[in-house]
Amino acid sequence: MGRRARGELEAQVLGVLWEQSEPVSAGVIQEQLPGPAAAYTTVLTVLDRLEKKGEVLRSGDSPRKVRFRAARSGDEHTSSTMIDALDGARDRQAALLQFAGNLSDGDVAVLQQALTGKKR
Amino acid sequence: MLPAVGVLAAAAALLVLTAPHVLTIGTWHVHHPRTALTLWFSAFFGGCALALSAVVLLLAAAVSASGVSTAAGGIALTLVAWLSLGLLGVLLGLLLVTAPPLAESHRRAVRSLGPAAISREPRRGFTLVRLRSSTPCACATPGRSAEILVSTALEIVLSPAQLQAVLAHEYAHLRYRHSWAVRIAEINARCLPRHLAAGPKLRQATLRLVELVADDAAARQAGAAHLANALAQMAQLTGDPSLELRAERLTLRRWPPARRCRVPEPIRI
Numbered sequence: 001m002g003r004r005a006r007g008e009l010e011a012q013v014l015g016v017l018w019e020q021s022e023p024v025s026a027g028v029i030q031e032q033l034p035g036p037a038a039a040y041t042t043v044l045t046v047l048d049r050l051e052k053k054g055e056v057l058r059s060g061d062s063p064r065k066v067r068f069r070a071a072r073s074g075d076e077h078t079s080s081t082m083i084d085a086l087d088g089a090r091d092r093q094a095a096l097l098q099f100a101g102n103l104s105d106g107d108v109a110v111l112q113q114a115l116t117g118k119k120r
Numbered sequence: 121m122l123p124a125v126g127v128l129a130a131a132a133a134l135l136v137l138t139a140p141h142v143l144t145i146g147t148w149h150v151h152h153p154r155t156a157l158t159l160w161f162s163a164f165f166g167g168c169a170l171a172l173s174a175v176v177l178l179l180a181a182a183v184s185a186s187g188v189s190t191a192a193g194g195i196a197l198t199l200v201a202w203l204s205l206g207l208l209g210v211l212l213g214l215l216l217v218t219a220p221p222l223a224e225s226h227r228r229a230v231r232s233l234g235p236a237a238i239s240r241e242p243r244r245g246f247t248l249v250r251l252r253s254s255t256p257c258a259c260a261t262p263g264r265s266a267e268i269l270v271s272t273a274l275e276i277v278l279s280p281a282q283l284q285a286v287l288a289h290e291y292a293h294l295r296y297r298h299s300w301a302v303r304i305a306e307i308n309a310r311c312l313p314r315h316l317a318a319g320p321k322l323r324q325a326t327l328r329l330v331e332l333v334a335d336d337a338a339a340r341q342a343g344a345a346h347l348a349n350a351l352a353q354m355a356q357l358t359g360d361p362s363l364e365l366r367a368e369r370l371t372l373r374r375w376p377p378a379r380r381c382r383v384p385e386p387i388r389i
C-alpha cells in the first residue's frame with residue numbers, strides 16, 4: 001500500500017476543499033481524497049491542524065453539523081506559499097533554482113561594477 | 121615522509137586561505153562565469169584532496185614510525201596523527217548532521233508547490249509542471265524526479281519566445297547539475313569554521329555563477345535578445361535590480377545569430 005509523504009495529506013485535503021463551492025463535512029472530504037484511503041479521525045486531525053494554521057475555517061453549531069471550508073482560494077494559497085517557499089531560507093535555493101530572485105545585494109554590486117567597467 | 125605531510129598541509133591551508141580572495145579579484149568572472157565556476161570547484165576539490173592526503177600520509181608515518189628517532193617524537197607523531205584523524209571524523213559527522221536536514225528542507229519547499237499544479241507533462245529528463253498562480257515565477261527542482269515549474273502568470277506576461285528562453289535557463293540548471301554545486305557550497309559553508317572566508321565566499325560565488333552560466337546557455341540556445349527581454353520584463357514586474365543587470369550583461373557579448381540557435385528538444389514549446 002502506498003504511503004503518503006509527510007505533509008502530503010494536508011495538501012490533498014486543501015486541494016479537496018478548493019474544489020468545493022460550499023462548506024463540506026469531514027466525511028465528504030474523506031471520500032474525495034485521492035490515493036490510499038485515510039481514516040476519518042486522521043482527516044479530522046489534519047483539518048484541526050489546518051484550522052490552527054489559519055488555512056481552514058470551521059462552521060456549524062452541533063458536532064454533527066460541523067462543516068469545513070478553505071480560508072483562502074487555491075490561487076491565493078499558492079501565491080503565498082510560493083512566495084514563502086521562494087523567499088525562504090537560503091538553503092532552499094538549491095531546491096528551487098529560480099529564474100529570478102536568487103541574486104543578493106552583493107551580487108548586484110558586483111554586476112554593476114562589471115558592467116560599468118566594461119562600458120568605459 | 122614527514123616533510124611531505126607538512127608540504128601537503130601547508131598547500132591545503134594556503135589554498136583555503138588565498139583561493140577565495142584570488143578568485144574574487146576584478147570582475148572577469150561576470151563575463152566568464154563557466155571558467156570561474158570551474159576554478160572555484162577545482163580549488164575546493166583540490167583543497168579536500170590535499171588535506172585528505174596529508175592525513176593519510178601522517179597516519180602512515182605514525183603506524184610505521186619511520187622518520188623519528190626519539191620516543192618522545194614517536195609519541196608526538198602518533199598523537200598528532202590520531203588527532204587529525206579525529207578532526208576528519210568530526211568533519212564527517214558535521215557533514216552527516218548537516219546534509220539530511222538540508223535535503224528535507226528542499227523536499228518541503230518543493231512539496232509546498234505541489235497542490236497548485238494544473239498540468240504535468242513528462243518530457244525527456246524532467247516533468248514540465250504548470251502552476252496556477254498569480255506570481256510570475258519559474259524554477260527547476262532537481263533530483264530523480266526533476267521538474268521545471270512555470271506559473272500561469274509567467275505564461276501570461278511573457279511572449280512564447282521569451283518563455284522558451286526562461287525554460288532554456290531552467291533546463292541548463294538541471295542539465296549542468298547546478299543543484300549539486302549549490303548544495304556542496306552550502307554544506308561547505310556550514311562545516312567550515314565561521315571566521316574563514318572560504319565558506320561564505322564559495323557559497324556566494326556559486327549562487328551567482330550558476331545563474332550567469334544558465335543565462336549564457338539560454339542565450340545560446342534560445343536567443344540572447346529573447347532572454348534579455350524576458351529578464352527585463354521580469355525586472356519590471358518584480359522590481360529586482362539584479363534582473364535588469366543580467367539583461368544588460370547579455371548585451372555586452374556577441375552571440376551566434378538567431379538562425380543558428382537550437383533549442384534542445386526536451387524543452388521546445
